[in-house]
Amino acid sequence: MAEFGEFMKILGEFGPYQKLVILFISLPLLLNPFQMVGQQFMVLDVPHHCDTSWIRAVGPNLTEEEQLNLSLPRGADGAYEQCRRYSPVDWDLDSIRTYGLNATEECRSGWVYPAGQPPSLLTEFDLVCDRKDLKDISQSIYMVGLVLGAMIFGPLSDRIGRRPVFLISISLQGFFGLGTAFAPHLYVYMAFRCVVGIAVSGTLITSLALATEWVGASSRPKAVLITHCCFTLGQMLLAGLTYGVRNWRLLEIAGNAPMFILFFYICMLPESARWLVTKGRIEEAKKVLQKAASFNKCTIPPELLEQLKLVKQTKSGSILDLLWKKHLRKVTLIMLFTWFANSLVYYGLSLNVTSFGLNIYLTQLAFGAVELPARLFCIFLLERFGRKKTQAVLLLLSGLMCLIITGIPEDQSVVITVLAIIGKFAATASFSTSHIYAAELLPTIIRQTGVGLYLMSARVAGVLAPLIHPLAEFHRAIPMAIFGSPPVLVGLLCFLLPETRGNDLVDDMSSKILEDLSKKDITEDGEDLEKDIYRSLESK
Template sequence: MTDVGEIIKALNDFGRFQHWLVLMITLITPITGFHVFSQLFMVIPVSHHCNTSWLDTISLNLTGEERLNLTIPRKPDGTLEQCLMYTPVDSNLETILQSRLTSTEKCQDGWVYPSKPEPSLVTQFNLVCDRKDLIDISQSIFMSGLLVGAVVLGPFSDWCGRRPVALLSLFLQGVSGVAAAFAPSFYLYCALRFLLGTGLSGIIISSVALCTEWVGVAYRPHTIIASHVTFALGQMILAGLAYGLRDWRHLQIAGSAPVFFFLFYIWVLPESARWLVTKGKIEEAKKLLQKAASVNKRTIPPKLLEQLKPEKKAKSATVLDLLRNPHLAKVTLIISSIWFVNSLAYYGLSLNVGSFGLNIYLTQVIFGAVEIPARILCIFLMEWLGRKKCQSFCLFLGGTFSLLITAIPKDLPVVIATLAILGKFTMAASFSTSYVFSAELFPTIVRQTGLGVCQMTARVAGIISPLVGLLGRYHTSFPVVIFGSAAVLGGIISLLLPETLGKELPDHVDELANNPRKSKAANGSVENGCAKPNKDNCISEKITTTRF
């Protein structure tokens, strides 16, 4: 029986067909980076004070300044209180002028925005004072959509295919993204953002699976890094669009409407040949493989196609399989904790881009730009330091940079922003390291399940991260201290994991405890799980179904 991996080698591990496929996938990835952080530019703080038009019923002869002096208390620095007003009284103007109003209360009739800012979520839905917390809550709702998308659309992709889920997710993203721009209430906006997050998660899952199942084993990391780099490009594009489009509705449409252009993927996006074979659709898989070979200007030996048979379906792994073996349970606990703290700190820094003292648009561009070299550099660091030390170094350093922010005076915004950028740099590198390290720690039989658990903990951290920001009302340093401390702790516990650099990938759980993994040097320089002498005959790993 022929394995799909052998045929992919025959038609070229990474030929023109795969180049076009990866290009199509990476073209839609920047939209993910846009939407994850787009709300930051829709909730930029604006000056405001309570609406005190009640005084107009008593006198219309007062100037705006006189009315504010009578109805709005002032802070010690002389500026107007933003969330307090003097309690209205049923008296004539002369009585009010003589006795002056002293009793205060919260705003009763809404707010006024004297600077006449461009429409934003803040001004559209009055997300100020007691309603300000809704900003962070809405971001957590969006992150919840990402989590639900991973849990629901992941198995759905295994059932009906990568291509249908990718197309459905694109459509869901486009519709919910554009509809959010016309939401008449903030709660409907949050619901649409939840659906948007679900669609984004579906795109990520199906597109990454589609790419990795079409390329050779040696090129799978390249497709992951490519998606990470274009995600960073999306953050930079966001800053440029937000700078030019100050109306939040225009910005939302600009980041969502282009998705409909990619609906032509209905006609050009291929299905995964590997998935077709696992489902017994051999003839469809053969036609698709021959088409790929034609694009790559290769010929698949007829014998290989004739011997192509449905792959024996492996028994699906469950989360319980990760806990039965003590060693694997320890690895799962530690690596999933690392994903959690990494995601918590990464989004903690990214979602607070406007609080570091510099121009938010410039800072966002830099935040996106530093991720590109960070993601690429981690590849060399992993080879030089090893996976364990690289993971620990990046997390510990990123956490240290975050903690140092709290020690810098607020009147030094350049220093604060520099530390934040360095923290984002190291956190991004740590994230890419986690993908490689985790894949090498889990045995093949439970690898997909282990990675699924890790990604779920990262999504949970993404939900919590905006809520941690609410602690800033008690002290501005609390959120940053939590993010930094979590990263430092993650860097320390990383050292408890075994090193995987130069080691063979384990296939079964019993190999972890009973037979320590041999190094590649001791096995004919194994490359990507395949010994060099027999590299041409090496069979790609089979993708197992993940169940949560």
């Protein structure tokens, strides 16, 4: 029976066909940053105060300044209160001027915003004062969608294939993403955003599978990180898009409409040949491999193709296998904690872009720009130091940056932003590492189920991240302390994982690779032993 790695050697580990596949799965990721953090630019704080038009009934000729002076209380700093007004009374204007008003109440008639202000999510749905928490809740609803998407599309991708799930995901993202631009009510907007989160999760899961399963072992980090670099470019484009388009509905259209261009994938995107083999769909796998070979201008020997007939259809795995099988349990538990901590610090920094004290558009551009070298540098780190050490050190560094920020004075905005950028650099590189590492640790027949489970853990952290920011009202250091502590603790746990650098992907859960490695002490010298075990198993 031929090992699938032999076909990759003939096709080329990263030939023209594989590069085309990587390009196809990378393009949707250009729009994902808009879904992830674009809302932060639609809810920017603007000056506002309670609607006090009631006083116009008794003083129709009042100037705006006189109206506000008579109907709004002032704070300790002398500025008008934004969330309270004087209670309306049945007095005439002279009595109001003579005696003044004392009783106050909440803004029962709505709010007034600066004239000429472009419509934003905040001003249209009044996400201020006692409704301001709806901004963070709305972002968390999107993250809930990401959790649901991981639950649904992870196992589904292992059962029906990577290609159909990818196509379903980009379709949902296009239709419901564009639908948010026409949402008549905040709760409709939230519901549509939840579906978009489900779709984005499906896109991320299947792009990881296709990127890892279509290339050879040596090119795997490169392939995955190219897709991540497209996500990074999307973050940089987001800064320009949000700066140029201030109307939130037009911004939603601009950020979602391009997804419809990708519908040509129905004809162009191939299924994972490796997945087809594990499902016993041999003839389909042969056709896909021959198409790839033709595109790469090489020939697969007929006798090698015939050996695929000996491959038996493999039973589908489930989440329970990840927890019950001894050689997968430790990996699964540690990776669950790793993805949770990584997501917490990544979104904690990304969603806090408005709180570092500098121009938010420049900060977003810097956050996007720093991710590009982070992902490219990650290729060098993975090849030079391996997956385990890279994952552990990057997590530790990202967490430490957040913890250091808690001790920096609030008026040192430049220092805080620089530390946040360093933390974002480390968190980004760590996130990319965890994607590659997870794909290499899991067998093909359960890879998407496992990645979906890890993504669920990451998205739970994503749900919590926006809800942690309001804790700054009690003390400004609390959010950063929460974002920084888990990565430091989990980074130490990562040293318990096995190394996978340079090894081919595992297809069957009956493989003894991880089980054999779990009996060894993973040391510097032991890394060569790991490779020997993998190579000996491949030869068999």
